[in-house]
Amino acid sequence: MPILKSLVLKLIFKLGVFSLFHYIHRKKITILYAHSIVQSSDIATSEWQPLRTQHTTDQLIFSLKVLDKRYQFISLSTALRILKKEIKPIDNALVITLDDGYLNNIKAAGPIFSQYNIHPTIFVSSAHTNNNIPFWFDRLDYALQQIKNEYYSTKILDELFTFDCRSRKKLVRSYASFRVKIKSQFVNDQMMRDYLESLSCLIEKQTGKALKQIMQKDSHAQLASWDQLKEAQQHFNFEIGSHTINHARLSLLDENIIINELSQSKQHIEDKLQLTCNTFCYPDNSYDNTTLSIVKDYYDCALTTDPQLNKIGNNMMELKRLNLPTNREPLNILFQISALRLNLQKHFRITNSL
Template sequence: MNHMICLGLKSVLPILLRTRSKQRLSILIYHRVLPSFDFMRPDEPTIEQFDWQMELLSRYMKPLSLNDALTLLDDNRLPDNAVCVTFDDGYADNEIHALPILKKWDIPATVFVSTAFLDGGIMWNDSVIEAVRLCGNSLDLTMLGLDIYELPTNESRQKIAHEILKKIKHIDNNRDEYVSSVTSQALTSLPTNLMMTSQQVVNMYKSGIDIGGHTFSHPILAKLNAQDAEKEIINGKKYLESLLGSPVKFFAYPNGQPSKDYNNNHVKIVKNCGFKAAVSTSWGVSSTRTDKYQLARFTPWDKVPEKFLLRLFINQRNII
């Protein structure tokens, strides 16, 4: 990594963008950190990539815990280039791969956990991805209104998995039936170690990582009735608080797009449940005027350090 180039970006961009002393909080969103590149998950950082990303944050940003950042923001004392690191869902590699790197660079973080999948569970999207990885040379998707696809390459498998996820992500019902149609074609059993165990969640908490709520089973809240949505939010919070013996202060909306994935009724539920703040997946940065229960998040997707840092600074103009 060329630190001189990165240092130059740090010193020039905030001036050009006039973001100094503007009380802007960047919250990064991650899901997984992989040991090596996975053709089925090309957007997920590897250990090597995550390491230099955290090094950049340590050198050129001001990493803060979500709790400290929001306290400083409320007091109008947030430092320039403040950044928080968050993870969604509760993948085991958060504890195995991400935690040592976070500790190496002294980066606080919050992990939002969907509790239904702890201790051997698998999320529906991962079921699709792993089934397509493990199926034979063709995949029959006629039940989904698609075709029978030949899968001669890794790239074709990744493309088809993405197409399936996009098609069934927001369907109102029968998603489990669609997922079963795909998983039934896997030639071997799906993995049972993708998500954290309860003990791994405890380990992360004891290591100084904040644990946040992410519902019980990661539904799209906007597709549920009010009672079921409330149960999802409350049950996830109660489980984590019982597991950790400590209040759970922060929440992440599953999928996280306002109006599409959650609405103002869910924001009210989150407030009434006693959460201190909540995060969405709206791209941008938060400021003193941002609703603390709909904080913005963003992660540069660049694979080159200089571009990653550049995009992170540029994003500071995008206030939610």
């Protein structure tokens, strides 16, 4: 099957179908996102490997080399000016964004972005940045890997969940299922974060190991400080955006808490970095009509992870993004974020619903 897919993909490019769609949609803006980007040479010597998929610098270099031949890299601020009709559109414009504020985005990936004259936007959760607090998904990830038993059970509200720790492969699947389940079980984000805090503390107490013990030297989960963000802005032309205070799922919070998460994170960033913070990114892609009505009071735009391209006239509080593609085949990288692929997906969704 992979061979057949590869042949079909080559045929699509050879017949010019990809190029036709690429040309037709050339005025649209592609926005990509990534999270942690680990230095490839650090992986073998790292004390642990996250269960969640990570980008590597080798993958980044290869992908950017491919994308550079078909796209023009622009900053998010330039994209906003285009979408507001302040400047003329740039053909095949592409923006790079980075979620969560990992130090490796600057230390490992910064020089690579600089080689391509890319000015990425990094979205930070201000409380985590301010206190170097690991995100719950990293903290629990590390904690689970310290468990020596074959199984570990916990209650999610009234339902028992068991982690399968017999092998890394089984734990990867188990942890992925757990993340899906807790996000569907908790209707209040603060309650979910309180539960995860308790669970992480319990496992850390039982194993005697915690991610915070190695945060200062960890290449995966260490967060950039305010000073490091300032250096990234000055030396690598990074732009800084807000990702709330606590990496909060806004659609699952009361309105007054939403306002606080949006306003105070903006204020923290502006005070610490002496800049205007006018861009926002929804943690976990969590937003609703209430959130949309509030976020526009504080920011010029807000980014989702809804997969689509952006054009003039789109809702600036619902800009679309695609995951930064990685693959060993250049054609696959281009196809993953292409207008052709997005149109095919839309067509098949409509067809399947008939």
